[in-house]
Amino acid sequence: MSAGLVAGVSALPALSGQVLAAIPSPSQGVWHLGPLPVRAYALCILLGIVLAVRIAERRVAAAGGPSGLVLDVSAWAVPFGIVGARIYHVITSPAAYFGEGGHPVDALLWQGGLGIWGAVALGALGAWIGCRRAGVQFVLFADAAAPGLAVAQAAGRFGNWFNNELFGRRTDLPWGLQVHEWDQSAGRAVTDASGQPVLLPGTYHPTFLYESLWCLVIALVIVLVGRRRDLSGAGPSRST
Structure with missing residues (x-):
C-alpha cells in the first residue's frame, strides 16, 4: 500500500469525527x-x-371523561398561558423595554420572548376556570x-x-x-x-x-x- 493511500485511510476517522462532532x-x-x-x-x-x-x-377518553372537555378547557388555558408567558418575560427582562434605549410599547407586541413559568401560572388559572365552567x-x-x-x-x-x-x-x-x-x-x-x-x-x-x-x-x-x-x-x- 502506498504511503499516500495509507495517509488517506488514516485520515478518514479524524474526518468522520469532525463531521459528527457537532450539532448544527x-x-x-x-x-x-x-x-x-x-x-x-x-x-x-x-x-x-x-x-x-x-x-x-x-x-x-381512556378515563371515561366527557368528549370535548379538553378543547373546552384549553380555550381558557391556552390564552391565559400565552399572556402569562409574555408577562413573565417582560417582568424578568425589563431592560429591553424600560431600560436605556428600550421601547415600552414593544412589551405589548411580539418583540422578545416568552417565559415558561408565567405560562404555567396563568395557564393553570385558565384551566381552573375552564374546569369550573365545565363542572369538572x-x-x-x-x-x-x-x-x-x-x-x-x-x-x-x-x-x-x-x-x-x-x-x-x-x-x-x-x-x-x-x-x-x-x-x-x-x-x-x-x-x-x-x-x-x-x-x-x-x-x-x-x-x-x-x-x-x-x-x-x-x-x-x-x-x-x-x-x-x-x-x-x-x-x-x-x-x-
Whole structure:
C-alpha cells in the first residue's frame, strides 16, 4: 500500500469525527410571507400545544371523561398561558423595554420572548376556570394533562434551537452545539462580507436539548406511574 493511500485511510476517522462532532444550528428563525413574519419559535410552541391537547384528549377518553372537555378547557388555558408567558418575560427582562434605549410599547407586541413559568401560572388559572365552567374537578383534568404539558415543553424548546439560544458552556463532547452570532431583531444569523452565516468559536452544551429530553423522560414516568395506580385517587388509571 502506498504511503499516500495509507495517509488517506488514516485520515478518514479524524474526518468522520469532525463531521459528527457537532450539532448544527439553523441560520434563520423567521421567514416572511409578505408582511407576515412566520417565527419558528411560535411554530414550535403551536406544535407543543397541539401535542398536549391530543395527549390529554386520549387520557380523558381512556378515563371515561366527557368528549370535548379538553378543547373546552384549553380555550381558557391556552390564552391565559400565552399572556402569562409574555408577562413573565417582560417582568424578568425589563431592560429591553424600560431600560436605556428600550421601547415600552414593544412589551405589548411580539418583540422578545416568552417565559415558561408565567405560562404555567396563568395557564393553570385558565384551566381552573375552564374546569369550573365545565363542572369538572381541576385535579382530574390536571392528571390527564400532565404528561402532555411535559411533551409540549419538550417541543417548545426546539424554538430556542432555531433562535440559537439556550446553550451552555463550551464543550469538546461529540454532541457539542454550533451556535451562530445572532441578530435578534432580524431573526437570523449575522453574515460576513461574503454573505455566509457567522459561527461563534467552538461548540457548546445544547442545553435546550438536555431540557427537551428531560421533559420527555418526565412525561414517560408520569404515564408509567399512572398505569400502576390512579394519581388522583379517583377513577381508573389513564394511558396515552
